[in-house]
Amino acid sequence: MKGGWWIVFRKEFKELVSDRKMWVGSILLPLLLMPCLMLLVAKLQAGAAEDAQKNITVALVGHNARVEQTLAATPNVQIQPEQDPMGALKNGDVRAVVTIGEQFDQQLQAQKPATISIAYDPSNQKSDVAHGVVQGALQALGQEMAAERLTKLNVSLDAVKPLDVKSVDASDENQKAGSALGFIVPLLLVLSCVTGAMPIATDTMAGEKERGTLEALLTAPVPARQVLTGKLLTVSAMSFISALVSTLAMVGTMKYMPNITGDSDLKFSLSFLSAGDVGLILGALFFLCIMFGGLMLGISSLAKTYKEAQTYLAPFVIVAMVPVYATMMLSAKEIPVQYFWLPVLNVTALMKEVLYGVTDGTHVLMVFASSVVFAVIAVLITSKLFRRESLIVKG
Amino acid sequence: MILLDRVTKTFKNVPAVEGLSFEVGRGEVVGLLGENGAGKTTTLRMISTILQPSEGRIVVDDLDTAQRAEDVRRRIGILFGGETGLYEKLTARENIAYFGKLYGLDDRTIRTRTEELAKRFDMTEFLDRKVGGFSKGMRQKVAIARSVVHDPAVVLLDEPTSGLDITAANMFRRLVQEFQAEGKTILFSSHIMSEVERLCDRAVILHRGKLVFNGTLESLFAAHDSRDLDAIFMNLIGTGGSR
Ligand SMILES: Nc1ncnc2c1ncn2[C@@H]1O[C@H](COP(=O)(O)OP(=O)(O)OP(=O)(O)O)[C@@H](O)[C@H]1O
Numbered sequence: 001m002k003g004g005w006w007i008v009f010r011k012e013f014k015e016l017v018s019d020r021k022m023w024v025g026s027i028l029l030p031l032l033l034m035p036c037l038m039l040l041v042a043k044l045q046a047g048a049a050e051d052a053q054k055n056i057t058v059a060l061v062g063h064n065a066r067v068e069q070t071l072a073a074t075p076n077v078q079i080q081p082e083q084d085p086m087g088a089l090k091n092g093d094v095r096a097v098v099t100i101g102e103q104f105d106q107q108l109q110a111q112k113p114a115t116i117s118i119a120y121d122p123s124n125q126k127s128d129v130a131h132g133v134v135q136g137a138l139q140a141l142g143q144e145m146a147a148e149r150l151t152k153l154n155v156s157l158d159a160v161k162p163l164d165v166k167s168v169d170a171s172d173e174n175q176k177a178g179s180a181l182g183f184i185v186p187l188l189l190v191l192s193c194v195t196g197a198m199p200i201a202t203d204t205m206a207g208e209k210e211r212g213t214l215e216a217l218l219t220a221p222v223p224a225r226q227v228l229t230g231k232l233l234t235v236s237a238m239s240f241i242s243a244l245v246s247t248l249a250m251v252g253t254m255k256y257m258p259n260i261t262g263d264s265d266l267k268f269s270l271s272f273l274s275a276g277d278v279g280l281i282l283g284a285l286f287f288l289c290i291m292f293g294g295l296m297l298g299i300s301s302l303a304k305t306y307k308e309a310q311t312y313l314a315p316f317v318i319v320a321m322v323p324v325y326a327t328m329m330l331s332a333k334e335i336p337v338q339y340f341w342l343p344v345l346n347v348t349a350l351m352k353e354v355l356y357g358v359t360d361g362t363h364v365l366m367v368f369a370s371s372v373v374f375a376v377i378a379v380l381i382t383s384k385l386f387r388r389e390s391l392i393v394k395g
Numbered sequence: 396m397i398l399l400d401r402v403t404k405t406f407k408n409v410p411a412v413e414g415l416s417f418e419v420g421r422g423e424v425v426g427l428l429g430e431n432g433a434g435k436t437t438t439l440r441m442i443s444t445i446l447q448p449s450e451g452r453i454v455v456d457d458l459d460t461a462q463r464a465e466d467v468r469r470r471i472g473i474l475f476g477g478e479t480g481l482y483e484k485l486t487a488r489e490n491i492a493y494f495g496k497l498y499g500l501d502d503r504t505i506r507t508r509t510e511e512l513a514k515r516f517d518m519t520e521f522l523d524r525k526v527g528g529f530s531k532g533m534r535q536k537v538a539i540a541r542s543v544v545h546d547p548a549v550v551l552l553d554e555p556t557s558g559l560d561i562t563a564a565n566m567f568r569r570l571v572q573e574f575q576a577e578g579k580t581i582l583f584s585s586h587i588m589s590e591v592e593r594l595c596d597r598a599v600i601l602h603r604g605k606l607v608f609n610g611t612l613e614s615l616f617a618a619h620d621s622r623d624l625d626a627i628f629m630n631l632i633g634t635g636g637s638r
């Protein structure tokens with residue numbers, strides 16, 4: 001005789017295949033939602049970054065022809081006359097206020113440092129960018145003036161520049177893209193595990209109990225453990241199929257994203273996302289699916305009706321989202337090490353690393369080891385619950 | 396053969412069945428009578444090993460249900476009345492085949508057995524339709540076919556005619572007689588006295604989980620000097636009963 005679990009699993013899947021609702025919820029929805037949400041996030045981020053580089057409005061207080069010329073000649077900078085420059089900065093009407101000191105011309109004449117200040121709002125990304133641009137322009141002007149004075153004194157500019165310090169932006173485009181998607185992708189992938197498992201977990205346990213089929217099933221000469229295994233496999237498989245579809249949708253979206261977002265500074269093609277990286281994500285999700293499947297089945301078996309099970313299982317969506325929010329604000333490099341062995345959190349932390357391109361072997365091991373342990377614990381709890389006869393037989 | 400030896404089942408300290416002992420011999424048809432909540436379903440569930448007795452012992456064909464649950468299940472076919480517990484999204488044939496597989500039958504046996512049962516219960520025309528759209532009578536036919544697909548020696552029926560119209564109920568009674576002719580051991584619960592009178596060799600009457608009568612209907616009639624089963628039943632359980 002074939003294993004009872006296999007018979008149960010095959011029948012469950014046959015039922016699933018003929019259930020359109022289930023496929024829409026577990027396959028079609030993530031397939032559509034994933035690219036849409038990713039594109040939305042990408043567009044918003046790229047749009048914000050692009051916007052910050054454009055239309056840099058600056059208010060000018062005081063007068064100096066050369067400063068005015070320099071600023072006016074800086075690309076994307078527009079000098080905007082304002083009655084109340086500081087108020088305008090606060091309201092976001094201008095992004096920076098350049099104040100030329102009252103003694104500016106005299107100080108220049110006397111070859112003393114001439115005071116010029118840039119007021120900006122560091123909490124405002126656009127203002128922050130404007131500060132950088134204006135500062136750069138004024139520093140360039142300062143160097144130009146210095147060069148003129150040195151030329152008059154017949155000294156070469158290099159003689160007063162003993163060091164040539166260069167800063168190089170080491171984060172590549174991939175990392176920028178990875179961190180931009182490092183939030184939305186784990187959220188969607190973990191959610192797809194939950195939404196893929198939820199309807200079938202509800203139906204196969206509480207639903208079968210309500211309809212009386214579970215009782216009939218348990219009169220068959222198949223150990224309850226085998227029945228549970230068959231059902232667990234079905235739920236976990238559905239959860240994983242949903243996660244797989246979402247992952248493929250994610251990879252597909254990333255592949256075609258550059259064409260859609262145009263030539264903004266942020267590229268969303270994760271060219272470095274190799275097959276191995278995708279395998280890592282799927283591997284971590286696999287155990288997450290078994291854990292969710294086990295827990296959901298156990299909770300579903302506590303319910304007497306389909307409706308009741310739905311109520312009990314609803315908080316799982318939150319369970320899936322909290323860890324994602326916990327890692328959301330962290331950059332991949334500053335995730336605390338204990339996150340890599342906490343349930344759900346470990347998988348989201350690993351995904352973040354993978355998406356950022358800084359996967360760490362030790363972390364991978366921690367995540368997989370802890371995920372296996374959590375999956376086993378979830379299955380054990382459920383089999384304990386399932387053995388209690390009062391839970392199986394409705395009153 | 397079914398034997399119950401001082402069987403008690405309590406749910407959270409409330410006894411559903413108390414000190415119940417009776418026997419159903421091989422090839423015998425016994426009716427399990429009792430009003431709502433008397434403990435009929437609980438008794439049948441314990442015999443079919445879904446529930447464990449809190450106390451006492453149950454033996455089916457020389458196998459103790461506590462130790463040989465799986466072997467006992469293989470010998471038993473059980474049908475629950477009212478709600479037939481079929482998979483709505485599967486066809487009648489798939490429902491029957493699922494249980495055939497669970498009982499360890501091979502595909503060929505399942506196919507021939509299904510055809511045979513379909514002919515017998517007059518369900519060939521809807522065999523490959525999904526159960527979701529079936530009437531109660533059709534469902535009950537599928538359910539009974541499913542529960543005897545493995546040709547069990549012992550058949551337990553829990554209020555099998557509840558909710559069925561006269562035609563369906565009659566078909567059902569004929570079926571019980573056929574099972575009896577095949578030599579199956581049958582225990583079926585009911586609260587319809589006339590049904591029991593027509594089909595059973597013997598009756599076991601429960602009241603609030605306790606046995607109040609166990610014997611042939613003839614001996615019951617003789618003891619009460621009446622042939623009115625309803626009156627005798629009321630007499631047995633005391634008129635204070637909730638019926
Ligand atoms: N799973 C359970 N948990 C708690 N109490 C139960 C459970 N199953 C049955 N009972 C209780 O045990 C008693 C016997 O119930 P049982 O279902 O065996 O009666 P019954 O004779 O089949 O009644 P009916 O004619 O209504 O089907 C009832 O009081 C019932 O409330």
Ligand SMILES: [Mg+2]
Nearest residue numbers: 435436437553
């Ligand atoms: Mg009952």
